[in-house]
Amino acid sequence: MAMTTEPRLDADLDRFRRRIDALVAEHPVVQDNRYTRWFAGGTATRGEVRHLAVQFSVFSHLFVEAQLRKVINAADLESYRAGKEILLNELGVVFNPGRRAGEVPPDTDPELVATEGTVDGGRFRFGAAHFEWLLRFAAPLDLGFDDIGKRRHGTPPTLFFCDELLEVYGAEDAATAEGASYAVEHWAAAGFWKELIAGLEAYKSRECPELPLAFWTWHDRVEDQHAAHTADELADAFTQPWFDEDRFLSGATRMLDGVQAFWDGLWADHEAGVER
């Protein structure tokens, strides 16, 4: 039986992979993100960098909520655990890259903490929470704890994106959620971190030398591995009884539209001269 069905399954999977990869690659937010392309040029003012910091902090903080929902709605133990790796690392459990039990990770600085390994046996450090990295980034911009990361700080496009994350990335329907995950990972690996880093480096050397960029550079490093994992995840999802091509594709599309709303919101604010 396996001899005859497997080549067919491989062909179906290849066909579907080409379809989803084309959908992601052709989406305007991957093809042409005007905001990040402009930002990479390094001309953002202090007020514009502060505005980005606040909006990004809202998405990044509320993402934790969506990740928890994804874990709760996971279709099986394996994806439940994969979701927890991201959730707990986000909250401050430092990845344990083959460290011996009981050994303390050297630091909480994102410049130094591992981007691979597992949270299993890793250590929780308050200072390793990604939100605390953002707090350190925000401090030289004169943004404190009360100024970032809360829903009340989000513009309507930012909140639309956050709500789509909750509903689609954290969906109860596994096919929808997997489609959203696939889209998010591929979007994130497509280079927007590098564009933001280029713009932030320019701003840092121009007028804010004490600005720590490790929140951004750590995420850029971790993203390269996430995208590599999604190929296996898709192959696995494709064989599950709950898998549905149309719901997977619509989850992916809806998520990319949400991502686009976020960046288009920032672009519209730039054009309108919004500063914070």
Ligand SMILES: [Fe+2]
């Ligand atoms: Fe993060």
